[in-house]
């Protein structure tokens with residue numbers, strides 16, 4: 001249920017209504033908008049009639065039921081797009097944030113050199129996997145804690161904040177202690193205990209779409225994180241599985257306008273895992289920018305031929321510089337700041 005408050009409510013009144021909502025068995029989430037404040041009361045929908053007593057409060061304008069199964073993620077609760085800030089990087093609204101870096105952290109030289117060079121080209125965040133979810137148990141699984149330390153070193157040397165994946169619920173605190181944003185990958189989009197634990201941790205979350213997840217299921221996963229109190233969620237479309245096998249996955253570019261219609265959360269595109277082939281990364285990135293996406297996450301490696309993971313889809317540094325140049329020239333189209 002959305003509790004719409006009258007304009008000019010004091011903080012004390014808002015707190016008192018939040019307490020009342022809690023007493024009625026729902027969790028209150030205050031959403032401070034430009035025009036007015038609303039309180040989202042989330043809980044068991046079958047019991048929502050108990051909230052009707054709040055209509056008697058002189059500061060409450062009206063109660064509006066949230067029609068979608070996802071509540072805090074829905075556009076109904078917040079009309080304006082959420083702008084998610086991770087240190088100097090912004091995603092959403094008029095901001096187009098670019099995240100770049102290798103699939104996995106391999107060595108100090110590799111990650112520090114990449115961080116410095118992608119920053120110079122205009123990236124706002126660094127990516128790099130320390131814990132890798134691999135299809136084969138025999139493939140490189142990541143440098144784990146050592147990888148996290150190297151990411152911290154790269155952040156110190158470059159000034160770029162970083163995002164890295166957490167695979168297990170038990171590792172949320174370990175990864176969360178180092179990283180600026182937790183990535184929850186395609187394979188874990190419905191790992192509900194991971195979603196809850198990451199949502200409780202409090203750092204921003206990059207939530208990838210699963211390869212066979214519908215948009216509604218994906219938004220329900222975002223709801224798990226939001227309902228734990230995490231407000232800073234960025235969605236990432238990374239391609240879905242279809243009958244087509246010329247590309248690794250099929251980029252569902254239509255997810256961008258659909259998400260923007262249904263949710264206030266920003267959505268970025270991962271052309272690397274969608275295409276799986278480096279020649280397709282630039283055209284898919286331009287499509288992302290043209291259709292109003294809020295950013296990109298791109299795999300970049302100083303020597304893609306030597307990459308331990310996802311080399312064929314990784315851009316080298318000059319290719320990334322060229323991509324950023326063209327994106328800058330396209331950014332006026334959607335009035336997005338790169």
Ligand code: PEP
Nearest residue numbers: 129185186187208238273
């Ligand atoms: C990744 O970003 O390194 C990754 C494994 O992506 P996905 O979860 O989308 O496959």
Ligand code: MN
Nearest residue numbers: 103299309310
């Ligand atoms: Mn990868």
